[in-house]
Amino acid sequence: MEYLKITGETNLSGEVKISGAKNAALPLIASTILAKNEISICNMPNVVDINTLLKLIDKLGGTFKKEEDCIKVNTSSLNKTTATYDIVKTMRASILVLGPILSRFGHCEVSLPGGCAIGQRPVDLHLKALEAMGAQIKINHGYIEATAPNGLKGAKIVFDKVTVGGTENTVMAAALAEGITTIVNAAKEPEVQQLCEVIKNAGVLIEGIGTDTLIIHGTNGELLDFKDFDVIPDRIEAGTYLCAAAITNSKLKITNVMPLHLEAVTSKLEEMNFEIIQDETSITVIPTDEIKPVNIVTSEYPGFPTDMQAQFMALATQANGTSTIDERLFENRFMHVSELLRLGADIHLNGNIATINGASGTLNGTDVMATDLRASSALVLSALVANGETAIHRIYHLDRGYEDLEGKLSNIGAKVARFKE
Ligand code: UD1
Numbered sequence: 014m015e016y017l018k019i020t021g022e023t024n025l026s027g028e029v030k031i032s033g034a035k036n037a038a039l040p041l042i043a044s045t046i047l048a049k050n051e052i053s054i055c056n057m058p059n060v061v062d063i064n065t066l067l068k069l070i071d072k073l074g075g076t077f078k079k080e081e082d083c084i085k086v087n088t089s090s091l092n093k094t095t096a097t098y099d100i101v102k103t104m105r106a107s108i109l110v111l112g113p114i115l116s117r118f119g120h121c122e123v124s125l126p127g128g129c130a131i132g133q134r135p136v137d138l139h140l141k142a143l144e145a146m147g148a149q150i151k152i153n154h155g156y157i158e159a160t161a162p163n164g165l166k167g168a169k170i171v172f173d174k175v176t177v178g179g180t181e182n183t184v185m186a187a188a189l190a191e192g193i194t195t196i197v198n199a200a201k202e203p204e205v206q207q208l209c210e211v212i213k214n215a216g217v218l219i220e221g222i223g224t225d226t227l228i229i230h231g232t233n234g235e236l237l238d239f240k241d242f243d244v245i246p247d248r249i250e251a252g253t254y255l256c257a258a259a260i261t262n263s264k265l266k267i268t269n270v271m272p273l274h275l276e277a278v279t280s281k282l283e284e285m286n287f288e289i290i291q292d293e294t295s296i297t298v299i300p301t302d303e304i305k306p307v308n309i310v311t312s313e314y315p316g317f318p319t320d321m322q323a324q325f326m327a328l329a330t331q332a333n334g335t336s337t338i339d340e341r342l343f344e345n346r347f348m349h350v351s352e353l354l355r356l357g358a359d360i361h362l363n364g365n366i367a368t369i370n371g372a373s374g375t376l377n378g379t380d381v382m383a384t385d386l387r388a389s390s391a392l393v394l395s396a397l398v399a400n401g402e403t404a405i406h407r408i409y410h411l412d413r414g415y416e417d418l419e420g421k422l423s424n425i426g427a428k429v430a431r432f433k434e
Contacts, residue, residue, distance in 0.1 A: 017405045017419065019396035020428035021378055025263040027425045031251045031270050032058040032416040033082070033244030037204040039106045040181040041211060041244060042066050042086060045075070046113035047188055048215065049236035051087040056243040058082075058250075061413045065104045069096055073110070091117075098124040098155065104413075108136055109178060111159060112186035115148060117236070120160040125152065134343075138179040142170045146183075146190055167192030167231055175200050175313045180227070181208055188217045190231035199227045202314040203274045207245050215239040248274040249320045250415060251296070253390045255279070256324040257422070258298035259287055260331055260394050265425060266297040277317040281307055281325065285332060306334035306371060311341050323349045323391035330358045331398060332371035340365045349388035352381040356395050356403065378403040383410040390415065397427055406434070 033056035043066070045052050057063060059082070067077050067084070073096075075088035094114050101107040101124040114121035126136060140150050140157065146165040151158045167190050170183060180200040185208075187194035199205070201223055209222040215237035218230040251270045258265035259282055272279065272291040279289045279296060285307050288299035307329060311319040319342040326349065329336035340346050347367055350360050357377045359370040378401035383389030389410045396403035405411075408431070411418055419429045 014406070014434045015408055015431055016434060017393070017408050018430050018432060019393065019403050019405065021376070021396055021399040021401065021403060023261065023397065023426055023428055025258060025261050025265050025397070025425045025427060028266045028268055029254045029421050029425055030268050031246045031254070032056070034058070034204060034247035034249075035060055035062055035414050036177075036249070037207050038063055038244045039066055040109050040185070040204065040208045042070065043109040043113055044185050044208060044212060045070070045086040045239065046088050046091060046110060046117060047185060047212070047237045048088060048239040050089070050238060051085055052239040053083055053085045053241040054244060055083040055241070056246070057084050058244070058247060058416045060416050061409070062104055062106065065100060066107065069100045069107055069110065072097070072100070073114075094118050094120055095122040096124060101126055105134065106178065108139060109182060109185075111139065111157065112143065112182035112184075115143060115159050115161055116165050116186045116189035119162055119164060122159075123157045125155050125157055136178075138172055138174065138176045139182045142172070142179060142183040142196075143186055145170050146186060146194065164234060165190035165231075167194040167229075169195045170197065172196065172198040177202050177205060180205050184209060184212065184219070184227065184229060187229035187231055188212050188237065189234055191233040192231055194229045194231065196227040196229070197225070199225050200313060201225060203245055203248065203271070211239070211242055212237065214242070245274070246270045248278075249318065249387070251275055252278040252318070252321045253324050253394070253415070254421070255282060255296065255298055256328050256394055257397060259285065259304070260328045260398050262300045262304070264297065264299055266295055268295045270294060270296055272296055277315060278321055281309060281317065285328070304328075304332045304371070306332040306336040308337045310339040313342075319343060319346060320387050322346065323387045324394055326350070326353065326360070326367060326369055327391040327394040329369040330360075330371050330376060330395065331374050332369075334371060336369045336371060338367045338369070340367075348384040349391045352384070352388070352392055353395060355379055355381055356399055358395070375400070377401060380404045380406065383407040386410050386414045393418070393422075
């Protein structure tokens with residue numbers, strides 16, 4: 014296993030180019046299962062989760078070719094329908110192949126993802142939606158076995174909860190279904206919007222993109238004619254580097270971003286007294302005399318993203334006062350707290366609310382353990398400002414979602430290196 018060693022108390026400066034969004038690229042790659050042609054997807058992030066899904070496409074009988082930040086995917090030869098445990102256990106998002114495989118082949122088997130570090134994370138809503146469209150679903154020996162011998166039929170689906178993956182799976186299933194599917198209480202995340210836009214450009218009429226009601230006119234089994242496209246920028250990677258600027262109180266510009274997708278994040282930074290300068294594709298953070306505390310409640314887009322909660326907790330340790338973070342989406346997403354305590358942070362947990370006392374502001378470098386993807390980035394941010402050295406272990410979590418983290422951090426002046434345990 015590898016670990017990162019970061020020497021803190023450095024000032025950052027310069028520019029960081031943000032990569033394509035992992036959480037957009039995953040459903041987009043899964044959607045290529047609906048295509049009759051080869052598709053070139055550019056601005057593809059070079060992260061482990063993407064490679065895991067491409068490995069799954071390969072195991073299913075599809076092919077892919079990488080050329081710099083583009084990937085050509087061809088699923089015309091896809092001839093297997095089972096996503097096996099060895100892949101699904103390393104990445105829950107493998108569940109995203111369920112909708113497209115089921116709608117194309119009439120059956121699909123996906124290993125049940127099980128729980129994960131941030132909570133139970135069931136897939137019941139994905140399955141209920143597919144059942145409403147006529148699928149028969151059984152759980153057998155740890156596998157979801159879905160069949161639709163007569164094809165999927167358009168239906169009205171009302172989600173009890175807003176689910177990003179559930180909405181994406183349903184949109185992909187509905188694309189080849191017979192008739193019209195209406196999704197009420199659909200997720201509106203930019204990643205969901207891009208998936209809908211790409212499928213729409215491939216010939217499926219989709220109404221209501223970006224709203225909580227999506228209406229999908231299925232093609233009744235006819236495969237789609239995809240156009241080549243670029244993945245949208247990663248708003249969570251972008252938000253993490255904005256926090257890197259803020260926590261070190263440095264001037265930093267992030268480029269290749271869509272500021273509109275980051276409004277909930279930049280407005281919290283403004284509340285914390287940072288000046289934010291934006292143009293169409295970049296955001297610059299200007300240092301402040303005093304970092305002010307903040308109160309955050311996570312919610313669905315366009316609210317404050319749960320995937321940025323841990324990074325803001327790290328930042329709140331440097332604020333002059335007491336901040337609160339109320340995590341509303343996942344039941345167990347404070348695994349980073351005990352590691353931040355090891356660095357000397359003053360944080361109290363009460364259920365799903367964390368109170369962070371930033372008055373002393375001093376963090377002391379030590380050994381810490383990454384527990385999940387975004388929790389790990391909170392440890393990196395804390396290490397940038399802690400005195401002395403911090404060793405962050407189990408960084409495979411970071412490699413799942415941050416492209417060239419140490420390269421990008423070194424370029425802006427951080428003292429960071431990777432070692433083998
Ligand atoms: C996606 C993101 C993840 C982000 C999350 C919330 C990807 C690959 N991952 O995860 O980074 O943190 O959205 O913005 O895009 N739920 C159910 N039943 C279901 C599905 C979900 O109860 O069938 C619950 C979940 O446990 C959670 C909530 O709904 O409490 C939201 O989850 P969901 O939006 O589905 O998250 P993911 O798509 O898994």
